[in-house]
Structure formats: C-alpha cells, structure tokens
Amino acid sequence: MRNVIVGPDGARMRWVEMGAGGRVHVYLHGLGSSSVTYFAQSVAHPALSGPRSLLLDLLGFGLSDRPRSFGYSLEDHARSVATVLDALEVDAANVVGHSMGGSAAIMLAAQRPDLVNRLVLAEPNLDPSPRPRIEGYTEDEFTADGFGSALASIDSEWAATMRLADPIAVYRSERGLGRGTTPMMRQVLKDLGIPRTVLVGELSDDLDGADELIAAGVSIVPIAGAGHNSMVDNPEDFAVETARAFREPVPDF
DSSP states (O other): OOEEEEEEGOEEEEEEEEOOOOSSSEEEOTTOOOOHHHHHHHTTTTTTSSSEEEEEEOTSTSSOOOOOOOOOHHHHHHHHHHHHHHHTOOOOOEEEEEHHHHHHHHHHHHHHHEEEEEEEEEEEOOOOOTTTTTTTTTHHHOOOIIIIHHHHHHHHHHHHHHHHHHHHHHHHHHHHHHHSSSSSSHHHHHHHSOOEEEETTTSSSTTTTHHHHHHHEEEEEEEETTSSHHHHHHHHHHHHHHHHHHSSOOOOO
16 A cells, blocks of 8 residues: 655545556545445456556545545545646546546546546536535534434445545535536536546436537446446446547547
8 A cells, every 4th residue: 555645734645556567547436435445356357457556545535544624625636636646757647436536537637637648437426416415414513423324324335435434524525516616527527638438337327418428529338237336336347348448549529
C-alpha cells in the first residue's frame, strides 16, 4: 500500500498498485466503498492485469485519511486524485470510476485534461438526485445518529465498506451529489474531447438521456447479469468491456 499527502492537515490518500508498465490505469470507487474491494477481481483478470493500476481510496473512505477540514465535494475529490497523479508523475491515464467515483473522474478530466486519456464510467452520477440517507439531518445529527441508521438500512456487502467511511465524508459527499455541479455533470461529460464509455448493468434502470450521450460520442455498453455494482456482479465482463474501451480507436471529436 502506498500513500501521498493530498489534503489539509497532512491527510494522506492511500492506494494499492497492481501490474507494472504501460499506460497507467486509475480506479475510483463509489460512495462508501473502497477500490481494492470493488475493483481488484476485475483488475486481476487477464484482460486488465498487465498495466500499472492504481486502486485509489478517496479521502474519507477505505484506508485513506478522513480530514474534518476537507470539503468532500466532487471538485475536492478530483483535486485530491490530481495531487496523487502529480506526485507520481503520471499523466494521460485511463481512468475508471464507479458511481460517485465516476463523477469524480469526469471532474478530474475537466479540471486536468492532461491527466486523463480515456474514461470508463460505471453508472456515474450525472444529475442531482435526492439523497434520502442525509435528508432531515444536520451534519452533527448524521454523525451522531444518521450514519448508524444508514448502515442498518443497506445490504451487508455495501455495509462492509461503508462502515470504514467517515460519517462526515459520507454526509458531505452525499450533499455534493444531491447539489450537483455547475455546469451539470452530464453536460461536462458530453463536452469532454476524449473517448468516454459508460458501463450500465443489465439489471439496472435504463440510463437517462442515453441518446443525447451517444450523440455526443459517449459509448454505452451493457454488462450482462449485473446491477449498479457491475464490477462485483460480473467482474469478468466488466474487465473485458473496460479493456475493450481502452483499445478503441480515438474518434474525431
């Protein structure tokens, strides 16, 4: 496990590396998750196992530090990832993001286009949405009571990584997802001039605005037998489709 100081008060982001050489692949987990737990099986698949892969835990989640002075907005998460890549002298990486991590990956590509070569996004948050886990709570109330209630209301697999998260990180990250970005994340994704693929679990709801994304050059690929956590539900197809997205010729944008 490696680490770099990325945030206030000397906060460190931690990650596990797999593979070596080639264009670097960066993996960003979703809310209350951890990249090693969610992505390791896919990254170990022969389709993805060769290149150097960084399985990053965002600040406040997994094994990374949880500074109270950090904002935990999507912009903040993207900047902290950029700090890691700058410290490692990595640029033009292939970036994979799940859910909230997909939104952070889009923001990273918008903020620092030099750092991102391609995006593969597993059901990213593209629009503001209700956040029932935090609605009705202040931050202090959520820390004292709401976080425990949230843990009790989710499935055991998600709870296993959610319980590693800092309640403040969950609250502020949820608030950021509910508020959205300006311009909206969907528009940011459409405007990016790099190859972009969105992976959608076959068992998930239809992707809102899919036709508009396709018209903007975004590839949309289904993952058979999978729901929102496609890299967990079907790690083999997730690996194969991610690798295929990395190999696709670069179109004219």
